[in-house]
Amino acid sequence: MKTPRRKKEWFDDESFWRELYPFMFPEQRFAAADEQMAQAVALTKPAGKSVLDLCCGPGRCSIALAKKGFSVTAVDRTKYLLEQARAKAGSARAKIEWVQKDMRDFVRADFFDLVLSMFTSFGYFDNQRDDLVVLRNMLASVKLGGACLIELLGKEHLAKIFQPTISTLLPDGTIVVQRHEIFDDWTRIRNEWLVVKKNRVKRFKFHHRVYSGQELRTLMAHAGFVGVKLYGNLDGDAYGPSAERLIAIGRKAK
Numbered sequence: 001m002k003t004p005r006r007k008k009e010w011f012d013d014e015s016f017w018r019e020l021y022p023f024m025f026p027e028q029r030f031a032a033a034d035e036q037m038a039q040a041v042a043l044t045k046p047a048g049k050s051v052l053d054l055c056c057g058p059g060r061c062s063i064a065l066a067k068k069g070f071s072v073t074a075v076d077r078t079k080y081l082l083e084q085a086r087a088k089a090g091s092a093r094a095k096i097e098w099v100q101k102d103m104r105d106f107v108r109a110d111f112f113d114l115v116l117s118m119f120t121s122f123g124y125f126d127n128q129r130d131d132l133v134v135l136r137n138m139l140a141s142v143k144l145g146g147a148c149l150i151e152l153l154g155k156e157h158l159a160k161i162f163q164p165t166i167s168t169l170l171p172d173g174t175i176v177v178q179r180h181e182i183f184d185d186w187t188r189i190r191n192e193w194l195v196v197k198k199n200r201v202k203r204f205k206f207h208h209r210v211y212s213g214q215e216l217r218t219l220m221a222h223a224g225f226v227g228v229k230l231y232g233n234l235d236g237d238a239y240g241p242s243a244e245r246l247i248a249i250g251r252k253a254k
């Protein structure tokens, strides 16, 4: 199928991912992937070894899964991050299929035992119909009875920790200032991040949709998932008041 032409959006800006790479993907986050993937596998119990890591970024989860013997297809739109991923996989001697594609365009019908969307890689589009397209693609790509797992920062926790401005000092002296604003009646968040490196400032603006547990579950059911379950972490604890992440797992009916 021909890939549709799309208008440029904030996530198409490679410099956003390049400049924020040290902030988003520090070594500790890579190191955490081994345990996260063991937990994701324990929660979803895939029947086979074929996994799709949708919006794989620099390959944290893909590499951790490949090391566990899974056959991984990793999809991302950002060339810079796929290059980082390839290099990291090379050092780890992990064989992975890398695909540069928009999450709205990737479908491989009835192919995967497990489909993952990790670390708030969902809700990036202005129109919620695009989120629904992504869910339908995930569902189409998983085998009958297989699971799709989405892991993100849920609205309930965001409301609890929300701060209009946060500033972080990175080990190399770079300062990242994050400014946040909730808009569209608590459905979306608008972010302005300033990266201050020596005397140079770079400014990035982006926005995404924020989902409550119930909203994500409803949209997944609307996309055709069955038995959608919510968890507050990858250990499988309840999505309750102390949940720091929102994990939704839905299955394709057998």
Ligand SMILES: C[S@@+](CC[C@H](N)C(=O)[O-])C[C@H]1O[C@@H](n2cnc3c(N)ncnc32)[C@H](O)[C@@H]1O
Binding pocket: 011, 017, 054, 055, 056, 057, 058, 059, 060, 061, 075, 076, 077, 078, 081, 101, 102, 103, 104, 117, 118, 119, 120, 121, 124
């Ligand atoms: C927060 S990162 C998460 C990376 C990875 N899942 C992880 O756990 O480390 C979000 C990723 O989504 C990718 N992305 C953003 N918009 C996309 C789109 N429309 N289609 C495919 N990938 C996209 C970005 O390139 C980035 O790698």
